[in-house]
Amino acid sequence: MDFGYSDEQRQLADSIRRFVERHYDFEARRRILESPAGWSRDVWRTVSELGVLALPLPVACGGFGGGALDLMPFMNAVGEALIVEPFVATFVAARLVARSASAALRADLLGGVSDGRSAMAFAHAELGARYDVRRVETRARPTDAGYVIDGKKSVVAGAPCATHVIVSARLHGAVRDPDGLALFVVDVSAPGVSMRAFRTLDDSRAADVGFDDVRVVEAARLHAPADALVMIEDALDYGTALICAEAVGALRAANDATLEYTKTRRQFGVPIASFQALQHRLVDMFIECEQASSIALLACATVDSEADAVQRKRIVSAAKLRISEACRHVSQEAVQLHGGMGMSDEMKVSHTFRRLTVIAQQFGDVDHHLERFAACDDALLAAGRAAMQETRS
Amino acid sequence: MDIRYSTEELAFRDDVRAWLAANLPGELRDKTIGYQPFTKHELRHWHRILAQQGWVAPAWPREWGGTGWNVVRRYIFEEECGYAGAPPLPPFGVVMCGPVLLEFGTDAQKQRFLPRIYRGDDFWCQGYSEPGSGSDLASLSTRAKRDGDHYIVDGQKTWTTQAHMADWIFCLVRTDSSALSRQQGISFLLIDMTSPGISVRPLRLMDGGREVNEVFFDGVRVPVGNRVHDEGEGWTVAKFLLGYERMNTARIGTSKRELVQLKKLAMRERKNGKPLLQDTRFRDRLTRIEAQLMALEITNLRFVDQLRGGRAPGAEVSMLKIVGTEIQQALTELMMQVAGPRAQLVGPIDDDPAFDRFVATLAPRYCNYRKTTIYAGSNEIQRNIIAKHVLRL
Numbered sequence: 001m002d003f004g005y006s007d008e009q010r011q012l013a014d015s016i017r018r019f020v021e022r023h024y025d026f027e028a029r030r031r032i033l034e035s036p037a038g039w040s041r042d043v044w045r046t047v048s049e050l051g052v053l054a055l056p057l058p059v060a061c062g063g064f065g066g067g068a069l070d071l072m073p074f075m076n077a078v079g080e081a082l083i084v085e086p087f088v089a090t091f092v093a094a095r096l097v098a099r100s101a102s103a104a105l106r107a108d109l110l111g112g113v114s115d116g117r118s119a120m121a122f123a124h125a126e127l128g129a130r131y132d133v134r135r136v137e138t139r140a141r142p143t144d145a146g147y148v149i150d151g152k153k154s155v156v157a158g159a160p161c162a163t164h165v166i167v168s169a170r171l172h173g174a175v176r177d178p179d180g181l182a183l184f185v186v187d188v189s190a191p192g193v194s195m196r197a198f199r200t201l202d203d204s205r206a207a208d209v210g211f212d213d214v215r216v217v218e219a220a221r222l223h224a225p226a227d228a229l230v231m232i233e234d235a236l237d238y239g240t241a242l243i244c245a246e247a248v249g250a251l252r253a254a255n256d257a258t259l260e261y262t263k264t265r266r267q268f269g270v271p272i273a274s275f276q277a278l279q280h281r282l283v284d285m286f287i288e289c290e291q292a293s294s295i296a297l298l299a300c301a302t303v304d305s306e307a308d309a310v311q312r313k314r315i316v317s318a319a320k321l322r323i324s325e326a327c328r329h330v331s332q333e334a335v336q337l338h339g340g341m342g343m344s345d346e347m348k349v350s351h352t353f354r355r356l357t358v359i360a361q362q363f364g365d366v367d368h369h370l371e372r373f374a375a376c377d378d379a380l381l382a383a384g385r386a387a388m389q390e391t392r393s
Numbered sequence: 394m395d396i397r398y399s400t401e402e403l404a405f406r407d408d409v410r411a412w413l414a415a416n417l418p419g420e421l422r423d424k425t426i427g428y429q430p431f432t433k434h435e436l437r438h439w440h441r442i443l444a445q446q447g448w449v450a451p452a453w454p455r456e457w458g459g460t461g462w463n464v465v466r467r468y469i470f471e472e473e474c475g476y477a478g479a480p481p482l483p484p485f486g487v488v489m490c491g492p493v494l495l496e497f498g499t500d501a502q503k504q505r506f507l508p509r510i511y512r513g514d515d516f517w518c519q520g521y522s523e524p525g526s527g528s529d530l531a532s533l534s535t536r537a538k539r540d541g542d543h544y545i546v547d548g549q550k551t552w553t554t555q556a557h558m559a560d561w562i563f564c565l566v567r568t569d570s571s572a573l574s575r576q577q578g579i580s581f582l583l584i585d586m587t588s589p590g591i592s593v594r595p596l597r598l599m600d601g602g603r604e605v606n607e608v609f610f611d612g613v614r615v616p617v618g619n620r621v622h623d624e625g626e627g628w629t630v631a632k633f634l635l636g637y638e639r640m641n642t643a644r645i646g647t648s649k650r651e652l653v654q655l656k657k658l659a660m661r662e663r664k665n666g667k668p669l670l671q672d673t674r675f676r677d678r679l680t681r682i683e684a685q686l687m688a689l690e691i692t693n694l695r696f697v698d699q700l701r702g703g704r705a706p707g708a709e710v711s712m713l714k715i716v717g718t719e720i721q722q723a724l725t726e727l728m729m730q731v732a733g734p735r736a737q738l739v740g741p742i743d744d745d746p747a748f749d750r751f752v753a754t755l756a757p758r759y760c761n762y763r764k765t766t767i768y769a770g771s772n773e774i775q776r777n778i779i780a781k782h783v784l785r786l
Contacts, residue, residue, distance in 0.1 A: 318680075
């Protein structure tokens with residue numbers, strides 16, 4: 001047991017902090033948001049030069065073979081500085097490629113990710129599916145040369161910035177069948193791929209992505225060592241753990257801003273932080289953040305540990321539901337304690353509020369994870385396993 | 394960074410677990426799990442089994458019977474005891490009076506009291522709260538007037554847990570009412586409960602149980618040799634106790650056991666033809682508590698790891714008490730809810746042998762556990778502590 005940062009994590013944290021100071025303060029971020037693309041290729045490149053994009057990639061593909069715990073300092077910084085570039089989308093897609101693509105495809109795609117040339121996104125959720133991971137209507141039909149993909153994907157994070165998407169499609173079976181799913185790599189410039197891009201509440205970019213008779217070669221299919229659904233759940237849990245770590249950074253930023261504001265804002269002749277009615281709320285925000293930090297650690301360690309899938313899903317769901325509640329609580333209190341200033345677009349806290357609100361919805365909201373936790377817990381109880389005692393093994 | 398126990402720590406945990414399985418008497422375990430109150434005899438029985446094994450005062454120095462375990466092992470031991478259903482031993486002797494004597498006591502005091510505490514010969518209680526002095530402890534008014542080699546103590550303590558079982562009481566008393574500040578002029582006395590002039594009156598609580606008392610001092614003669622530390626330094630001693638290692642206030646092991654038991658009960662109870670555990674409304678409440686507990690376990694371990702690394706955590710450990718007791722209370726509430734309408738029944742009018750005595754403990758226990766957020770520094774006081782010392786408000 002050792003909760004301290006490793007040397008590598010400390011170095012990463014230091015270099016990210018320097019990067020944020022130089023290139024991603026609140027004003028620099030505003031300029032990025034106001035640019036037509038809404039994100040910065042320079043930032044992407046600089047971050048890749050820091051080795052962050054290579055960090056989670058397999059050693060065989062020029063990466064460092066790192067896990068979610070290794071990425072944690074970076075994800076904390078993403079949350080703190082409200083970095084809008086879609087790193088998590090790429091990490092999730094890269095995880096799928098790393099774990100299930102052919103060696104040639106892996107080398108090709110991950111090489112591009114590692115040196116900052118390509119960004120990826122995972123096109124999975126569909127309109128009406130909400131957070132149901134099994135519900136896929138998009139179809140893939142085998143042809144002589146490969147497959148033809150037809151369907152629509154909804155709110156694909158980072159898709160407008162991506163060079164490639166990994167798309168899930170159904171080879172056979174009914175809409176919610178656990179079997180019959182497959183994953184394909186699609187170049188976004190391929191004929192038949194359409195994109196309706198959106199700005200999201202947290203000032204990042206997402207798109208509804210359409211696949212209209214999109215033809216891919218056989219080699220574009222990711223051949224999972226397990227069922228595609230198993231790979232999809234693994235990748236989404238990995239992404240969930242990463243945004244849990246991002247949430248911790250954003251929660252901390254919201255708390256820091258609120259503390260500083262309430263210590264300097266004077267009313268009735270005194271700083272408003274001197275009022276006990278506010279102090280206890282500030283303490284509760286602090287506790288929420290520390291609890292979030294603890295369970296984010298647990299989630300990251302769990303997705304790194306190759307724990308069995310039911311136990312992993314159970315823990316990741318506990319983390320996400322706890323953190324989503326913390327996001328809601330802290331963001332609302334941060335705005336309230338800032339008073340009118342908390343509403344202002346000029347104040348970073350209002351941006352943090354919006355990011356925290358979105359995080360609470362991404363990768364499953366509280367209700368979704370309450371449901372999934374109970375299902376996994378039931379499975380463990382039925383198997384007679386004392387789920388509680390061994391949370392960390 | 395690694396959040397798991399090391400191989401050695403796991404081996405230690407397994408040893409403790411195996412020892413408890415072999416040495417914790419079944420009837421004591423059943424009493425813990427069945428929420429039955431323990432007699433002094435039973436508590437002493439368990440105390441002596443631990444003393445025999447050399448495990449009753451792990452944190453004491455080796456020469457006084459300590460185990461030499463580091464803080465991680467002490468934490469594991471406490472957690473395993475809680476999980477196994479070992480009787481909760483009163484903290485007043487081993488955990489409170491012992492460390493005070495070790496820090497401030499004279500050699501004669503140590504020789505006289507420590508071995509008796511270790512063997513369980515003396516039971517202790519804590520004379521802090523008074524009718525007019527609760528959270529504002531420094532306002533206490535129980536007086537000790539010097540008379541040659543004795544102090545004459547007059548006044549009243551209240552909410553004194555287990556005073557009716559105790560052989561000795563350690564007390565904060567005012568020895569100088571002319572001191573400049575209220576904190577000065579307080580001294581720390583050890584008083585024999587059989588001294589003439591002491592009377593103990595039980596305070597009946599709403600759950601019908603007997604655990605707290607009023608203690609009256611009417612001209613009680615206490616040898617000056619029973620004063621710990623200098624006259625007027627009682628507040629220093631009190632602060633030392635407040636700051637003393639508080640790594641087990643969250644009582645993670647106990648709450649884990651209760652959670653497992655709660656699920657078992659909720660599986661047996663039926664609602665709308667299904668196990669209550671499958672009722673979404675009930676389950677969501679339970680899952681939220683479980684996620685809090687999973688996070689708190691990691692928070693607790695983070696503090697333990699810090700302490701092991703020689704960086705004693707500061708006032709933020711108060712959050713263990715705040716969140717830990719909130720979880721404990723929530724569990725008693727859910728337990729009561731599992732019993733449904735039968736939770737109202739607390740005892741048979743005639744001596745009905747078929748009466749369900751376990752179910753009858755659930756509502757009184759819910760009532761009783763309201764104490765947890767009030768005692769040992771109310772949760773509001775804990776928030777004040779974090780506000781002042783962590784958030785610097």
